[in-house]
Amino acid sequence: MNRLDYLVLVATILAIPLYGLWRTRGTASLGQYLKGDASIRWATIGLSVLATQAGPITFLSMPGQAYESGIGFIQNYFGQPLALIVVCVVFVPIYQRLKVYTAYQYLGKRFDRKTQLLGAFLFLVQRGIAAGITIYAPAIVLSALLGWRLNLTIWLAGGLVIIYTVIGGTKIVSITQRYQMIVILVGMAIAFAVAVYRLSPDLSFESTLSVAGKMGKLEAVSFSIDPHKRYTFWSGLIGGFFLALSYFGADQSQVQRYLAGGSLKESRLGLLFNAAVKVPLQFFILLLGAIVFMFYQFEKPPVYFNQPAYQRALENGYAPELTALQTQFDDVFGQKRAAIRAVVTASSNERDAAINKLRELDAQAHALRDRTKTVLAQAGVDPKSKESDYVFITFILQQMPHGVVGLLIAVILCATMSATAATLNALGSTTAIDFYRPLIRPHASDHHYVVAAKALTAAWGLIAIGVASFASLVENLIEAGNILGSVFYGSILGLFLAAFFIRRATGSAVFFAALFAQALVFILFATTNIGYLWYNFIGCAAVLVLAPVLQKTIFRGAQSPAGA
């Protein structure tokens, strides 16, 4: 990075919050602080919802995921358009009619206080940890590759977000997310264009895609019914539907985004905008990863993308082993490049043999990278994030022109800030409205609750930075976030669906059904190896099956609150 990059980076990440602070000056009432105001239109809501979901992980990890395992991850989003329509039809009108600040207030009105607190508590635990991951994920990668201090990076990204979110509340989150998302979309479009431009001139774009497909990177849709296959049409449609329904219907960080609309119409349009654009957007981000993969078939990639870790292993006395592996990798790379040309020029008779040869060489390259990872582990180098998370950022730093590098680092930080701001805003609001107001100060003034919401937002920001400072990731960054969500979302969604659709269910039956469902998901998570998206379905189904059973047995005769 040079001065131009730093100029673009600093200007981008500072200008948007400053503009947001100017636009939201004078925000005072509790309603304005927690819900924004009626001036927020569907386009802002739509971009805000998109930015809240995306986060830095989407732009940092997803191209790396496609580089490593292909674009099949796109199927995880197949349930989302359906879920968004259900949210528009069922959830949004109820939240708007009851004029709630948080989704969990609805549970309190429909059932009782303990069910409201359970829903809010599950949300706080899950999102509190997720906020830490959102800050930590880009910080660990940027600090490793740019030489920034990890804690300084965490505090810079997290500190700025805390300041403007605490001051401006929901409205500033929506406004800043709109412009941050525009920066992100422009940045990713430029990255895509540059990546295509940098592809080998020896192959047409179509031939490049064809070879990527032969190497297993472009299987977007698989109708396999193998439950152990992580990404399929069915798991994406069913598991993804329940994940998205829970996320958009019952996760306050999203509910708060669309309740910020001026009307039911603005909220619904913002959500339908997401239903239309999410799958194509994710497809292009994943395709970008596949294009980066093809770029590195002609331009020699490092044997291990996390170069700082690799350098530490060299310094720890493992240079002979690593150099030998690098030599073999270089040799395979040269053969692979020739094999790709052979695939493209082969006659139809020779084509299958050429493709098999290419796949064999690719498997050898994979094996060499795995052996390199083993050597790094023996060297005591223990990278805290998956190697694939370094692929796209390495491509940015080494292949993009100056100025664009700064813009793309700004994209990652904008994504961090926008997702974190929405989360902190929701955590602060939920703690203030669902816990502080009913349990600690039930009859204080509006101004008192605004101050409390600000203090609690700041407190959650500090907790998120604390989690980020001590986090060490166990899996790919995208997976960590999605797994965490899937473990909790099923039972939260079950609470809401029971409220909407099981008319006779009472608070106690649903409360204990949700507790049992959560325990069941924890046990399955610890003891089985099923695809994590299924936890959304299992947790939700367990609540919906158990609640009526408990209602008819243990809690027979209990009454639901009237009018909810």
Add this chain to the structure above:
Amino acid sequence: MKTGDDKSDSQSWPKAYSLALSLFAVEVVLLYLFTLRFS
């Protein structure tokens, strides 16, 4: 915050949802064709 939408709005929502569903179906079909073409 306005909570109601007018009558013409409520009549147009089913069309909006159908449009969103149709768009999604087209997206999946295109992705499947993409898979068949390049895999």
